[in-house]
Amino acid sequence: MAKGEIVLGCLAPHPPHVVYAENPEQNEAFSEGGWETLRWGYNRLARKLKTIDYDAMVIFTPHWQTYIGTHFLGLPEFKSKSVDPVFPNIFRFNYDISVDVDLAEKMCKVAGESGIVTKMMRNPDFRIDYGTITSCHMLNPEWDRPLVTISSNRNAHYYSPEVMNEQASALGEACAKAIEESGKKVVLISSHSLSHRHFVTESPLPEDMSREHIYNHSQYVWDMKLVDLMREGKMREVIDIMPEFTEQTIAETEAGGLTWMMAAMGYPDYPAEIYGYQSVIGTGNLIAAWDPMEATREVVL
Amino acid sequence: MTGPDILFGVYCPPHPQPLLSPEASDGYGKLRDAFETCRKRIEESEADLILVYSTTWPSIIGHQIQAHPEPEWVHVDDDFHFLGSMPYKFRMDVEFAEAFRDAAESRGLQSRTVAYDGFPIDTGSVVALKLLNPENRIPACIVSSNMYANRAETIVLGKSARDAIQEQGKKAVVVVVSSLSNRMFTEHIDPTEDGIHSAKDDEWNRKILEFFDDGRLEDLSQLSREIHGQIRVQKVVAYKPAWWMSATMGQHNNYTGEVLAYEALHGSGGAVVMLTPASGSVGDKEFDEDDVEHYHGDRGVLDKGAL
Numbered sequence: 167m168a169k170g171e172i173v174l175g176c177l178a179p180h181p182p183h184v185v186y187a188e189n190p191e192q193n194e195a196f197s198e199g200g201w202e203t204l205r206w207g208y209n210r211l212a213r214k215l216k217t218i219d220y221d222a223m224v225i226f227t228p229h230w231q232t233y234i235g236t237h238f239l240g241l242p243e244f245k246s247k248s249v250d251p252v253f254p255n256i257f258r259f260n261y262d263i264s265v266d267v268d269l270a271e272k273m274c275k276v277a278g279e280s281g282i283v284t285k286m287m288r289n290p291d292f293r294i295d296y297g298t299i300t301s302c303h304m305l306n307p308e309w310d311r312p313l314v315t316i317s318s319n320r321n322a323h324y325y326s327p328e329v330m331n332e333q334a335s336a337l338g339e340a341c342a343k344a345i346e347e348s349g350k351k352v353v354l355i356s357s358h359s360l361s362h363r364h365f366v367t368e369s370p371l372p373e374d375m376s377r378e379h380i381y382n383h384s385q386y387v388w389d390m391k392l393v394d395l396m397r398e399g400k401m402r403e404v405i406d407i408m409p410e411f412t413e414q415t416i417a418e419t420e421a422g423g424l425t426w427m428m429a430a431m432g433y434p435d436y437p438a439e440i441y442g443y444q445s446v447i448g449t450g451n452l453i454a455a456w457d458p459m460e461a462t463r464e465v466v467l
Numbered sequence: 468m469t470g471p472d473i474l475f476g477v478y479c480p481p482h483p484q485p486l487l488s489p490e491a492s493d494g495y496g497k498l499r500d501a502f503e504t505c506r507k508r509i510e511e512s513e514a515d516l517i518l519v520y521s522t523t524w525p526s527i528i529g530h531q532i533q534a535h536p537e538p539e540w541v542h543v544d545d546d547f548h549f550l551g552s553m554p555y556k557f558r559m560d561v562e563f564a565e566a567f568r569d570a571a572e573s574r575g576l577q578s579r580t581v582a583y584d585g586f587p588i589d590t591g592s593v594v595a596l597k598l599l600n601p602e603n604r605i606p607a608c609i610v611s612s613n614m615y616a617n618r619a620e621t622i623v624l625g626k627s628a629r630d631a632i633q634e635q636g637k638k639a640v641v642v643v644v645s646s647l648s649n650r651m652f653t654e655h656i657d658p659t660e661d662g663i664h665s666a667k668d669d670e671w672n673r674k675i676l677e678f679f680d681d682g683r684l685e686d687l688s689q690l691s692r693e694i695h696g697q698i699r700v701q702k703v704v705a706y707k708p709a710w711w712m713s714a715t716m717g718q719h720n721n722y723t724g725e726v727l728a729y730e731a732l733h734g735s736g737g738a739v740v741m742l743t744p745a746s747g748s749v750g751d752k753e754f755d756e757d758d759v760e761h762y763h764g765d766r767g768v769l770d771k772g773a774l
């Protein structure tokens with residue numbers, strides 16, 4: 167069997183606003199649009215994904231929070247409705263997803279062997295989080311590939327962002343090893359915003375773009391610092407400053423997603439493809455991808 | 468003027484073990500028994516509203532209030548999914564929810580009701596309502612805990628609840644769903660070997676329970692920042708339940724306190740406590756943080772002449 171590999175890594179933010187703005191038939195709420203910079207970036211990245219041969223998506227989500235280890239989805243199918251607890255007015259999504267249970271079990275096993283506390287999630291009533299749904303829908307609106315969701319263990323809450331960085335790296339390395347052993351071609355998805363300070367009010371029409379802007383300038387400057395490093399292919403440096411970035415911008419990177427993905431990909435030293443940056447309810451959202459194949463790597467924006 | 472009719476308060480833990488696996492350890496069983504005692508006391512009372520403030524329902528857009536008349540779902544906990552599912556169907560007091568929102572808005576808070584089929588009611592609220600009000604005999608209301616809210620906003624939210632209870636002429640039982648110390652073990656454990664995560668957490672929990680036992684709720688409210696620093700994992704900006712509970716129940720120390728159980732829940736401190744308004748007081752203390760009636764939003768440093 168040929169070795170499995172990671173064929174693309176995607177930073178895919180999940181404000182439910184972007185799904186709401188697309189008006190897919192699965193979502194009950196109706197919008198007049200909004201957040202085009204992000205949506206069009208997502209559409210472009212989804213087109214690139216169509217040109218890539220892959221077997222499964224593996225997604226690390228901040229909205230399945232676990233404190234007792236790292237958990238993996240462990241049943242072949244989940245079909246239900248996901249209602250965002252924070253923005254229920256815009257996100258009530260009927261989903262029907264399939265899971266690559268073999269791959270999930272392999273990652274769970276390898277992570278466990280490397281000393282990480284793990285658990286398979288096999289309760290059929292479990293509801294898929296809106297982070298998974300938003301990122302996966304925007305990257306693959308046809309939902310024609312199985313996925314594996316990995317929970318985010320909240321080391322940053324219990325210890326510090328430095329410990330989060332260490333543990334998410336170990337998990338990333340374990341997942342990469344499991345993917346290699348699986349013989350599968352896998353797309354990794356790190357689902358989160360960058361800076362993450364929200365407005366605590368919402369305009370009567372959430373998609374009123376005249377109201378949308380970053381929460382404050384320091385969040386923006388930090389976000390741009392990260393984008394610059396990504397463009398320059400300095401992912402080791404990004405992960406090194408991750409604790410400080412996370413604390414300064416209360417970033418959603420605190421869940422460990424970007425660290426997990428970069429560790430799994432060996433801290434790329436090539437430029438990231440940048441697909442768009444826009445604020446959603448004050449938070450900073452970047453869509454980016456890391457393509458290990460130099461021949462297909464693009465300068466997008 | 469007489470105040471709103473708040474019959475008593477209940478402080479109880481959010482974890483699902485007392486609901487799903489009470490037989491797994493003596494401690495979980497004792498917590499379940501304590502919930503049972505509260506359930507009976509609620510049934511014997513003249514309560515016509517159970518008002519829940521849950522620390523496991525975070526919100527961002529102001530303060531969300533559940534207003535679906537009959538929310539129904541099968542809930543599964545993020546960490547404890549292997550203990551089983553929690554099917555629920557509750558009865559909500561929609562009129563009260565709307566009055567609470569209006570009261571919150573009139574005190575300067577951002578607030579909204581939520582009434583959507585399939586809305587994910589949080590583990591803590593599900594556990595509390597299923598154990599305290601299993602037949603839905605009394606309509607309920609649940610309010611979220613805003614991630615960014617700090618002391619002033621939380622106290623004003625409590626006062627808004629009080630306004631709404633008074634305005635609606637309700638006889639309310641106030642339920643706060645929260646752990647004491649909230650650090651859990653980070654590994655899976657044998658429930659019979661459960662214990663408080665550290666001696667320090669246990670000592671602080673016991674000190675808090677002394678205050679509860681003496682009915683000193685406002686003193687606990689005043690100690691909230693200290694409690695947050697000592698025994699709360701820094702997930703949110705502050706330990707808010709005592710602020711909200713005391714503001715809702717009248718900001719004093721005149722209660723009969725009953726600590727019905729104190730046990731470990733995967734390392735965290737789980738206590739079931741009842742506070743019934745009484746006439747005697749442990750004494751009025753002198754507090755150094757200002758009381759607040761109306762929320763004016765965050766204060767900027769630069770625009771207040773501080774430089």
Ligand SMILES: [Fe+2]
Pocket residue numbers: 180181228229297358359418
């Ligand atoms: Fe998020």
